[in-house]
Amino acid sequence: xxxxxxxxxxxxxxxxxxxxxxxxxxxxxxxxxxxxxxxxxxxxxxxxxxxxxxxxxxxxxxxxxxxxxxxxxxxxx
Numbered sequence: 001x002x003x004x005x006x007x008x009x010x011x012x013x014x015x016x017x018x019x020x021x022x023x024x025x026x027x028x029x030x031x032x033x034x035x036x037x038x039x040x041x042x043x044x045x046x047x048x049x050x051x052x053x054x055x056x057x058x059x060x061x062x063x064x065x066x067x068x069x070x071x072x073x074x075x076x077x
Contacts, residue, residue: 011049015046018038
C-alpha cells in the first residue's frame with residue numbers, strides 16, 4: 001500500500017513504528033535512512049490530510065450567507 005493511499009490512522013501507526021525502531025539506535029545506516037525517508041513522506045501526507053480536513057470543517061461551518069463562521073474551539077469537560 002503506498003503512503004498516499006493509507007488512512008491518517010494507518011500512517012500515524014506506521015510513523016510510530018518507525019520512530020520506535022529508530023529510537024532503539026541499532027539500525028544499520030542504510031535502513032535508518034530508508035525509514036527516515038519513509039517517515040518524512042508519511043509526515044508530509046498526514047499534514048496534507050489534516051489541512052484538507054481543516055478546510056472541510058471550515059466549509060461545514062459557513063453562515064447562512066456563505067461566509068465562514070470560524071469560532072474558537074472550546075473543550076467541554
